[in-house]
Amino acid sequence: MAVAQELLPVTLLAGFLGSGKTTLLNRILTQEGGPKCAVLVNEFGDVGIDGKLIVAAEDDLVELQNGCVCCTVRGDLQEALGQMLTRRGSILGRAKFDRIVIEASGLASPGPIAQTLEVDGDLSDRLFLDGVITLVHAAKIGEQLTGFPEARNQVGYADLLLINHLDCLEPGQLDGVRQALVAVNGAAPMLETTRSDVDLSKLFDLERLDLLGAASSDHSHAAGVSTLALSSTAPMDIHKVKMWLRFLANRSGTEILRMKGVLRCLDQPGPVVVQAVYQWLEVGPGQGSLPAESNLVLIGQGFDPAELRRGWEACISN
Numbered sequence: 001m002a003v004a005q006e007l008l009p010v011t012l013l014a015g016f017l018g019s020g021k022t023t024l025l026n027r028i029l030t031q032e033g034g035p036k037c038a039v040l041v042n043e044f045g046d047v048g049i050d051g052k053l054i055v056a057a058e059d060d061l062v063e064l065q066n067g068c069v070c071c072t073v074r075g076d077l078q079e080a081l082g083q084m085l086t087r088r089g090s091i092l093g094r095a096k097f098d099r100i101v102i103e104a105s106g107l108a109s110p111g112p113i114a115q116t117l118e119v120d121g122d123l124s125d126r127l128f129l130d131g132v133i134t135l136v137h138a139a140k141i142g143e144q145l146t147g148f149p150e151a152r153n154q155v156g157y158a159d160l161l162l163i164n165h166l167d168c169l170e171p172g173q174l175d176g177v178r179q180a181l182v183a184v185n186g187a188a189p190m191l192e193t194t195r196s197d198v199d200l201s202k203l204f205d206l207e208r209l210d211l212l213g214a215a216s217s218d219h220s221h222a223a224g225v226s227t228l229a230l231s232s233t234a235p236m237d238i239h240k241v242k243m244w245l246r247f248l249a250n251r252s253g254t255e256i257l258r259m260k261g262v263l264r265c266l267d268q269p270g271p272v273v274v275q276a277v278y279q280w281l282e283v284g285p286g287q288g289s290l291p292a293e294s295n296l297v298l299i300g301q302g303f304d305p306a307e308l309r310r311g312w313e314a315c316i317s318n
Contacts, residue, residue, distance in 0.1 A: 014158070025039055131206030139173075160203065
């Protein structure tokens with residue numbers, strides 16, 4: 001009988017240029033007493049690892065005294081992750097890391113990386129996405145959200161927002177920063193920090209879909225952004241669901257900013273997970289047992305709740 005493989009958690013770290021990701025990565029790599037992490041970054045020099053902390057090095061892999069490892073990504077993400085899993089516990093002897101942290105580029109949307117982790121069969125059998133953490137520069141995020149769609153995608157896809165560089169704000173500006181973030185993603189919890197100095201235990205085990213339990217009723221956020229929660233105890237028709245969600249994702253503008261869901265679908269042995277930010281949409285199998293009901297949460301501005309409910313009900317299997 002085949003032995004089930006251990007699923008390793010993956011934390012995806014996002015944030016616009018200058019948000020503080022490098023500083024946070026360095027804290028993760030030099031922490032004591034926490035989980036042993038493997039961090040995927042572009043270049044070791046960007047992280048600035050203290051040479052005294054390095055106990056072994058081989059090619060593009062560095063091991064630190066606390067058991068963490070740091071690996072460069074020189075090519076395809078799938079290939080890099082596959083190599084890291086193969087190396088786990090064998091290349092440097094003690095590199096039995098407990099989780100993987102991936103740093104996304106400062107101009108990248110987390111969506112395609114999350115899709116790679118959740119849809120690629122070879123990876124999804126060995127890894128699961130524990131959460132997307134987005135750092136924001138407190139003094140610059142307002143103009144970034146206005147001028148750069150990449151910044152809106154990074155904030156919109158976050159399961160946790162770190163408001164960094166608080167020391168750069170003038171008194172009374174923090175409320176405006178929070179409102180700007182809520183206008184894009186009113187569901188993600190926020191932590192406030194300076195120089196990325198945060199309790200690292202709060203970054204892990206995020207339970208990405210807590211949003212579904214929290215959104216028990218429809219409500220509005222700042223700047224006209226609203227949340228709509230849809231549910232059904234009857235199973236959904238996965239083909240109708242995919243057609244309807246593609247239609248919603250392809251709408252022009254920012255009517256639908258984000259969608260998250262866990263669905264019970266006819267003829268599907270396990271949960272079907274929905275993740276979407278703007279026009280990026282992923283619908284695929286999730287971890288765990290078949291849920292008792294389907295839940296979908298939509299965050300957007302200017303949408304018609306009655307129309308969305310009709311579309312949802314049309315996807316319920318007859």
